[in-house]
Amino acid sequence: MSLLTTTKYHNPVLLEEVKQALNLQLGGRYVDCTLGTGGHSMSILEEISPGGQLLGIDADSEAIAITRERLDKYGQSLALANDNFKNLKKICVQHNFNPVNGILFDLGLSSLQLGDASRGFSFQTDGPLDMRFSLLQKLTAADIVNTTPQAKLAQLIEDYGEDYRGRQIAKRIVEERPITSTLQLAHLIRQSASKSHGKINPATKTFQALRIAVNRELGNLKTALEQSIDLLGFNGRLVVISYHSLEDRIVKDFMRREAKDCICPPLTPTCVCGHTATLKIIGKGIITPPASEIKANPRSRSAKMRIAERI
Numbered sequence: 001m002s003l004l005t006t007t008k009y010h011n012p013v014l015l016e017e018v019k020q021a022l023n024l025q026l027g028g029r030y031v032d033c034t035l036g037t038g039g040h041s042m043s044i045l046e047e048i049s050p051g052g053q054l055l056g057i058d059a060d061s062e063a064i065a066i067t068r069e070r071l072d073k074y075g076q077s078l079a080l081a082n083d084n085f086k087n088l089k090k091i092c093v094q095h096n097f098n099p100v101n102g103i104l105f106d107l108g109l110s111s112l113q114l115g116d117a118s119r120g121f122s123f124q125t126d127g128p129l130d131m132r133f134s135l136l137q138k139l140t141a142a143d144i145v146n147t148t149p150q151a152k153l154a155q156l157i158e159d160y161g162e163d164y165r166g167r168q169i170a171k172r173i174v175e176e177r178p179i180t181s182t183l184q185l186a187h188l189i190r191q192s193a194s195k196s197h198g199k200i201n202p203a204t205k206t207f208q209a210l211r212i213a214v215n216r217e218l219g220n221l222k223t224a225l226e227q228s229i230d231l232l233g234f235n236g237r238l239v240v241i242s243y244h245s246l247e248d249r250i251v252k253d254f255m256r257r258e259a260k261d262c263i264c265p266p267l268t269p270t271c272v273c274g275h276t277a278t279l280k281i282i283g284k285g286i287i288t289p290p291a292s293e294i295k296a297n298p299r300s301r302s303a304k305m306r307i308a309e310r311i
């Protein structure tokens, strides 16, 4: 089933909190780096119109197509870019979105992508081992699973899946290669990592690791965060929702570093870095969804939002 034939939209996480965090201004200019099916973008457009503008970016052409149709009524207030947010600065300059009042990242994948077996993100439905956000990209999860040397595959599962059973899983994968489908892989993981994963399906972490590797998620996030500084106008807000600790650590470290005047190593006698703070952290640490939201939308349970303001 293609995303285009799916009727439901992704349920946006922390929606009210995101609107507040962005400090939305009537007539303001905002960038949604992870458009998805436009839930956050639509609410932002409602608050900033008339006069406001929103640029929505997504690597997934199907998400762009759905949202183009869904948000059609906003006409010239909405610009869309089917691109990777690692090119954030270039995309914004091309669309004349510089400076902006706020930038939003709602990381990971949408429920539509997860629910579309042909995209290969889910270990619960059978599909090809794909996991690409962008269908233009060549590298798929099958390429990684079937060609990566065993030791490197083990490391990848341990680092990106935070799964200490990486070596066992990689060994089993290499014994059974080629692996072509999601259920085949999920089955192997279950065999090699039985019992001690508690309530979590043992495939969860390996699938997370492969998705991160296929889409170079961590590197792209770091690149885009760096670029966001130059795009934010004075008092502009940077709002990031992450769904696992690897992403959250990148966001936390980035915001903390950018909130400091000096980033020299500890015990350096005098400052040599020449760095000056570019951001002020807003709030005390992370914002998480209330119990009512988690009940209504269990996918939101791992969401962590961080906010910073350009100074």
Ligand SMILES: C[S@@+](CC[C@H](N)C(=O)[O-])C[C@H]1O[C@@H](n2cnc3c(N)ncnc32)[C@H](O)[C@@H]1O
Binding pocket: 010, 011, 012, 013, 033, 034, 035, 036, 037, 038, 039, 040, 041, 057, 058, 059, 060, 063, 083, 084, 085, 086, 106, 107, 108, 109, 110, 133, 220
């Ligand atoms: C959690 S969904 C966003 C949902 C959206 N906030 C909504 O309300 O519908 C994440 C989206 O970001 C996109 N995405 C992830 N990484 C990306 C990247 N590096 N560049 C562009 N889009 C990306 C995915 O394709 C997916 O559609």
